[in-house]
Amino acid sequence: MRKNPQSDFARESAEISLEQRKFLEPIVIRRSRLDLEHITRYKEDLERQKITFPRIVGPTLLEYDLGNLADLYLQTLNLLTDDESNDGYQGARYKPSTYILEPEKFLQRYPELDNYDLQVGQKNLASFMRRLLVTRFESSKFAFKSTLSRMIENNKLIVSWWDNLRIVPIMKKGQLLDPEHFEDFSFEDGEIPNDLEIELEKLRQTKGLIEIPAEWMDVDFIEDVKSDIEVLERIYSNWFGGEVDMDLDPKLDKLESQISSLLLENPTKKIVIFSAYADTVDYVYESLEKRGVQGLFKFTSALASKESRKVLLSNFDASLNETYQSNEYRVLICTDALSEGVNLHRAGVIINYDIHYNPTRVIQRVGRINRINKKMFDSIDIFNFFPTIVGDNEIKVKAITTLKINLINNIVGTDTRVLTPDEDLQTFFVDELKKADQTEENLSWDARYLQDYDLAMSDGKTREIVEAIPHRTRISRKGSREEQGVIFSKKGESTVFVLATLNNPGQVISTEEALSYFYADKNEESFAISAKFPQLFQIAKEKLNEKHPLPEIKGRRAEVLQILQALRAMLPESANYCADLSKVIREFDDVSDGTLKDIAQLRMEDPKELFERIRSLVPESFIQNVFLRVKRLDNQSEIILLSEEFSK
Numbered sequence: 001m002r003k004n005p006q007s008d009f010a011r012e013s014a015e016i017s018l019e020q021r022k023f024l025e026p027i028v029i030r031r032s033r034l035d036l037e038h039i040t041r042y043k044e045d046l047e048r049q050k051i052t053f054p055r056i057v058g059p060t061l062l063e064y065d066l067g068n069l070a071d072l073y074l075q076t077l078n079l080l081t082d083d084e085s086n087d088g089y090q091g092a093r094y095k096p097s098t099y100i101l102e103p104e105k106f107l108q109r110y111p112e113l114d115n116y117d118l119q120v121g122q123k124n125l126a127s128f129m130r131r132l133l134v135t136r137f138e139s140s141k142f143a144f145k146s147t148l149s150r151m152i153e154n155n156k157l158i159v160s161w162w163d164n165l166r167i168v169p170i171m172k173k174g175q176l177l178d179p180e181h182f183e184d185f186s187f188e189d190g191e192i193p194n195d196l197e198i199e200l201e202k203l204r205q206t207k208g209l210i211e212i213p214a215e216w217m218d219v220d221f222i223e224d225v226k227s228d229i230e231v232l233e234r235i236y237s238n239w240f241g242g243e244v245d246m247d248l249d250p251k252l253d254k255l256e257s258q259i260s261s262l263l264l265e266n267p268t269k270k271i272v273i274f275s276a277y278a279d280t281v282d283y284v285y286e287s288l289e290k291r292g293v294q295g296l297f298k299f300t301s302a303l304a305s306k307e308s309r310k311v312l313l314s315n316f317d318a319s320l321n322e323t324y325q326s327n328e329y330r331v332l333i334c335t336d337a338l339s340e341g342v343n344l345h346r347a348g349v350i351i352n353y354d355i356h357y358n359p360t361r362v363i364q365r366v367g368r369i370n371r372i373n374k375k376m377f378d379s380i381d382i383f384n385f386f387p388t389i390v391g392d393n394e395i396k397v398k399a400i401t402t403l404k405i406n407l408i409n410n411i412v413g414t415d416t417r418v419l420t421p422d423e424d425l426q427t428f429f430v431d432e433l434k435k436a437d438q439t440e441e442n443l444s445w446d447a448r449y450l451q452d453y454d455l456a457m458s459d460g461k462t463r464e465i466v467e468a469i470p471h472r473t474r475i476s477r478k479g480s481r482e483e484q485g486v487i488f489s490k491k492g493e494s495t496v497f498v499l500a501t502l503n504n505p506g507q508v509i510s511t512e513e514a515l516s517y518f519y520a521d522k523n524e525e526s527f528a529i530s531a532k533f534p535q536l537f538q539i540a541k542e543k544l545n546e547k548h549p550l551p552e553i554k555g556r557r558a559e560v561l562q563i564l565q566a567l568r569a570m571l572p573e574s575a576n577y578c579a580d581l582s583k584v585i586r587e588f589d590d591v592s593d594g595t596l597k598d599i600a601q602l603r604m605e606d607p608k609e610l611f612e613r614i615r616s617l618v619p620e621s622f623i624q625n626v627f628l629r630v631k632r633l634d635n636q637s638e639i640i641l642l643s644e645e646f647s648k
Contacts, residue, residue: 035444039451052375056366058382059352064254076235080133089133089231091126092224093158096168096212098123099221110210139275139354141239141249142283148236155229162214162222170210251385252287255353258383259293259331262349269377270316270347273333274365275354278302284353285333297329301337317343318374336361344368348377352384445512449519462522471641474537476527477520480646485536486517488642489544491633498540502532506543518644533645544638551589556596561585563599567614571607577615580623590626591618 033053036042046052066073079088092099097118100106129151136147161167214222240246255273262271275281278300285298299312314326325346332347347369352362362382370380456462485500486509497514499507551557564578584590598617604610 032444035447038447039454041450041454054348054370054375054377055379056370056382057379059362059384060382062254062258062351062383062385064250064385067250069248069250072238076137076238077134079231079235080130080137087231089130089228090224091129092221092228093155094126094129095119095122096170096217096221099218099224100212100216101218102216105216106212135354136277139277140251140280140283141246143277143280145236145240146279148232148239152229152232152236155225155232158225159222159229162225166214168212168214168217168221170212249287251353252284254385255284255351256288256291256293258351259288262381263330266348267330269349270329271331271349271351272316272344272347272365272369273331273351273353275333275335277354278335280354281333281335288331288333293331295328295330297332299332299334299337301335304337313343316346318345318376319343319371336365342368343371345371345374345376348379349381350383352382355384355386446515449515456522469642471639472643474529474533474643474645476529476533476645476647477524478527478647480648483532483536483648484517484646485533485540486514486644486646487537487540487544487640488514488518489638489640491638496544498543500536500539500543502535502539504539506539506546508543517646518642527647529645530647532647533643536645537643540643553586556593556600557585559600560591560596563602563610564614567607567610571611574607574611577611577620577623580620580627581614581618584618584623584626588626588630 031042036046037053081088097106133144133147133151136143158168161169259271262269273284275284281298281300285296288296297312297315299308311326311329312332313320314324315329316332317325332344345368350362350365350369352365366380366382369376456466483502487498487500489496489498495511497509497511499509499513499517553561561582564582568575568578581591585596595617599614602610602613604613
């Protein structure tokens with residue numbers, strides 16, 4: 001049977017979501033707008049406060065005609081996205097491990113690296129960088145120019161390392177140095193200059209430099225890097241080499257006319273223009289300002305200050321006291337630095353200047369102007385920019401289809417949904433936004449239970465019956481496909497639900513799963529428990545009393561325990577601390593894998609220095625809190641509140 005990646009992804013996503021809710025439900029209460037409108041207690045509260053929500057219109061496409069740039073635009077897009085042709089951009093410099101001819105030697109030198117994982121990671125990086133080029137290309141000419149320049153320079157660095165050092169460098173972090181920048185660089189004497197060697201050693205020690213000798217590499221690697229340089233330089237020359245009018249920007253033209261149209265239609269409905277990139281924000285702001293557009297304000301993380309935030313809020317935050325409100329600015333151009341945590345609801349229009357790969361981010365942007373505390377407009381408008389080619393002949397239609405598919409599938413990605421040739425872009429954007437909105441604004445799993453609970457508790461007679469139910473009540477219900485039992489237990493502030501089935505170990509289930517079992521029609525008939533129930537009850541009890549299985553003492557746990565044992569021997573004053581921490585690791589498994597990794601990687605000859613470093617990673621207060629928590633749990637008694645049997 002053929003596998004369906006989409007259904008597998010959906011199933012796995014649902015399972016992960018369920019596990020996340022299990023973790024969060026004891027500490028987080030989540031309420032969406034749908035919950036507020038559906039659950040009576042919240043709905044009535046909104047009505048009392050006269051709070052309503054505006055209607056979301058869009059996303060509406062703002063298509064701009066590429067005109068004379070159409071052929072160049074399509075040619076560039078094909079060079080960046082064509083996987084099957086060797087003539088396009090390959091991103092070779094980001095995946096050097098895929099060209100290694102001597103994997104055994106490589107792993108012998110770097111045994112801590114799994115070559116397969118490195119290859120997968122670097123292939124993903126190369127794919128990401130190609131995708132980044134497309135997103136920057138679609139964002140703005142200025143952003144694209146900046147990224148092209150940087151990528152050309154970095155590719156040339158790789159060639160420099162290959163030619164001068166006969167090394168292919170892989171950096172875990174940081175920037176490569178250029179060997180040609182060192183004076184008197186020459187291999188005539190067979191030695192690397194001291195200053196270069198010093199810098200290389202710094203990179204090895206502090207930046208995770210991995211050096212692959214050129215003779216271990218397939219020569220296709222450097223040829224592909226040079227090919228990428230040629231492709232990128234050709235693209236750069238085509239766009240910024242002087243033949244193209246730098247002031248020609250149909251996207252910016254469309255934005256300018258749209259701003260004028262929107263403000264003419266409703267001068268009080270301010271506009272927020274979002275871009276994923278700060279340099280695009282700068283470019284759009286400066287270009288519109290040069291064209292004479294009034295009332296512009298820009299905000300990026302680089303521009304964030306107390307004063308700029310004050311100006312921003314005075315012009316766009318409707319919750320601010322009217323005394324402090326201003327109308328100096330009507331158009332805000334910003335990055336996603338403002339997509340969360342800021343009220344911008346004096347604006348009623350969102351314009352997404354570039355296509356965002358994540359529809360959820362668009363929802364968060366809309367959230368800045370769609371606030372609960374104060375409704376400013378009956379509708380909120382969302383606009384998405386997208387290029388097009390005017391014409392109705394067959395060549396133009398095919399060009400538009402290619403443009404549409406390549407842009408969307410390379411920016412939004414094929415891991416969500418592939419855009420088909422006959423699919424309408426307007427529908428695509430609306431569907432993607434709705435899908436993301438359903439994720440963000442779906443009805444919470446407990447909404448129907450909470451609603452029915454409120455209705456039951458508001459009925460005096462029903463409430464009396466419920467409150468009269470004694471602890472340890474046991475009932476049986478019919479209609480199950482197999483013999484099952486669900487036990488509701490409480491220990492201290494913690495509640496536990498256990499599902500028991502015959503001939504299987506008990507299973508701890510989430511509140512969400514448990515309530516789906518307990519939920520029943522008020523007219524459903526209950527029955528006395530059957531002879532099988534004691535066995536189900538015992539299975540559940542065994543699960544409740546079961547100790548948390550501790551992981552096997554191996555790997556980093558074993559390494560850290562050995563370090564602590566050695567430290568106790570070298571530094572007697574650390575004995576009590578080391579014994580306590582060892583107990584926390586061995587008996588309670590309450591030190592994270594990340595912290596264990598940090599301790600295992602410590603390399604210090606001075607025992608006192610080692611002791612202080614470990615104590616900074618795992619403070620004594622943390623250890624004492626673990627002991628107190630364990631003691632408190634041990635002293636708490638367990639109460640079984642309710643048991644239900646589900647029989648055929």
